[in-house]
Amino acid sequence: MSNEDKQQEDFISTVSHELRTPLTSIRGFAQTMLSSWDVLDDENKKKFIRIIEQQSNRLINLVENMLSVNKLQSFKDKLVYKTANANALIDPIVQIIKHQYPNHLIEETFNEKIPQILVDVDKFQQIMTNLIENAAKYSNDGTKIIVKTDFSTSPDYISIKIIDEGIGIKEEDFDKIFTKFSRLDNPLTRKVQGSGLGLYISRILIEKMNGEISVKSNENGTIFEVFLPVENVENQAIKPFKSTK
Ligand SMILES: Nc1ncnc2c1ncn2[C@@H]1O[C@H](COP(=O)(O)OP(=O)(O)OP(=O)(O)O)[C@@H](O)[C@H]1O
Ligand SMILES: [Mg+2]
Incomplete structure (x- = not known):
């Protein structure tokens, strides 16, 4: 075969x-x-x-x-890039998830000065929904989730961190969770629903948007960090309608 x-x-x-x-x-x-x-x-x-x-x-x-x-x-899924403020796109998602998970404490720590990013707005929100939902799904009621936006240490990128106090992910599983249909075997994962596709989809979309996703975790919780390129002169140059001078 x-x-x-x-x-x-x-x-x-x-x-x-x-x-x-x-x-x-x-x-x-x-x-x-x-x-x-x-x-x-x-x-x-x-x-x-x-x-x-x-x-x-x-x-x-x-x-x-x-x-x-x-x-x-397939190639059917063309991304539609728009200049956007990450904080403004993340806030409505946080509000929806707060409503769905009223027993979690979900906090926003936004840097109001972060530069605009160039993203597909729907896809960006799909990624944030999955990451914040995961933070809530894989942690217990009463725990805190922080969604933090900031400048990144690498220039030209912003950083979005989703920090939870959940069950954590073992280092040997870091690669696995970003692949198709991968769900880790633990009591909480068995209890909550999921198809194991969210992180796979998120990773591919972030990479398509020239960004990166990373994970850090221990038994006290998990941090997912997403880097996305800021809208700058270089990015604008690839948009044909802006370069017609
Ligand atoms: N914040 C987290 N803390 C602990 N484990 C996590 C966290 N996020 C993801 N995982 C683990 O990684 C697996 C894959 O996550 P992913 O979002 O891809 O799938 P899912 O949440 O199971 O299903 P879906 O997102 O497709 O509804 C989860 O099943 C869970 O075992
Ligand atoms: Mg998920």
Whole structure:
């Protein structure tokens, strides 16, 4: 079997498994409700419907992530660059995630003086959503998450740090988490939903935007740092409509 066939086969078996798990659970709870409707009290009916809703969300998330991966691998997904202020793009994401994770303390430490960046706004927000959501998913209620923007030590880049007090990631897993369908085996990862595609998609998008992502972690928590190029004269020069003097 060629390497490509093998990859294809692995992909199909992973995807089938990822689809089957939530579907089996949706079917199971729907069947139980239909066959035992009269004996179930409202409390239990509600509980089952909530599970069906959660599992449907899991499927939607998975399908959306797989579509993103598929687009990333084709040339269809052209990035649309715009000059933007990172703080202004991150704030609404933080507000949404605060709402979804009311038991976490999510703080913004923004440097108001950071320069503008040149990014695809939707993709940038997709990356931030995954990183901040991960920080919340892989840490316990009551812990703090800091989203920090600043100048980077390397010139021409800004730095965005997502700092959590979660379960941490072992150094030997640093490379693995950025690959397709990779989820680490620990009690918290088993408890929360995910397709293992978020960091893979984020890394590819950041690299496409000429940036970089790195991770530092120990048992007290994790820091993901994203570097993105500032909008400067050099970047503007590659935009044809600006160089028509
Ligand atoms: N902040 C973090 N702290 C601890 N572990 C993390 C953190 N972020 C990611 N991980 C680990 O890396 C794995 C991969 O993360 P990734 O975002 O790619 O996938 P996911 O969150 O499982 O699913 P998805 O983002 O596709 O919904 C996670 O399953 C988790 O085990
Ligand atoms: Mg994720």
